[in-house]
Amino acid sequence: MKRSIILFISLVLFSTIAVGIGCARWRHRHYDADWITYEIDKKVNKLGLNLTDEQKSKLDGIKGKIVEFTKSRREARKEMLSMFREESAKDVPSFDALIERFKNNSDKRNQDLNGIADILSEFYQGLDDAQKKKVVAAIKEKVDRCEGWDKK
Numbered sequence: 512m513k514r515s516i517i518l519f520i521s522l523v524l525f526s527t528i529a530v531g532i533g534c535a536r537w538r539h540r541h542y543d544a545d546w547i548t549y550e551i552d553k554k555v556n557k558l559g560l561n562l563t564d565e566q567k568s569k570l571d572g573i574k575g576k577i578v579e580f581t582k583s584r585r586e587a588r589k590e591m592l593s594m595f596r597e598e599s600a601k602d603v604p605s606f607d608a609l610i611e612r613f614k615n616n617s618d619k620r621n622q623d624l625n626g627i628a629d630i631l632s633e634f635y636q637g638l639d640d641a642q643k644k645k646v647v648a649a650i651k652e653k654v655d656r657c658e659g660w661d662k663k
Contacts, residue, residue: 547577548574548578551570558645558646559645560638560645565637569634569637570634572630573627573630576626577627580623580624580627584620594609595609
């Protein structure tokens with residue numbers, strides 16, 4: 512049971528990080544908050560979780576946090592690019608402000624991801640055993656497909 516929780520949180524956290532920091536550039540839709548919520552709903556329906564009203568409201572809260580996170584990351588990227596363009600246009604650029612801004616963005620990103628992980632864990636704990644088995648089976652399938660990424 513503990514292992515399944517860790518797998519679930521790890522998968523969601525990895526996906527969120529990949530989207531948030533820009534590693535998922537194979538499709539620009541990963542930056543679109545509406546697309547992300549659509550994919551979450553599609554996965555829930557595909558798994559046939561049959562969520563209760565309380566579980567649906569928790570899931571809506573999770574989707575809201577992910578949308579908020581995605582939009583804030585987009586704004587942070589725009590601000591960093593703008594600051595970089597301003598500094599690089601100077602005769603003697605100083606990147607101290609950029610480094611400080613990057614550190615602040617990194618700290619905020621980590622706080623946001625920790626918050627998302629916490630509410631995901633709370634959501635998972637609220638599922639019944641049958642729902643948990645379906646979620647873990649889907650994660651296991653995804654992990655099995657991704658094992659080839661770690662070849663040396």
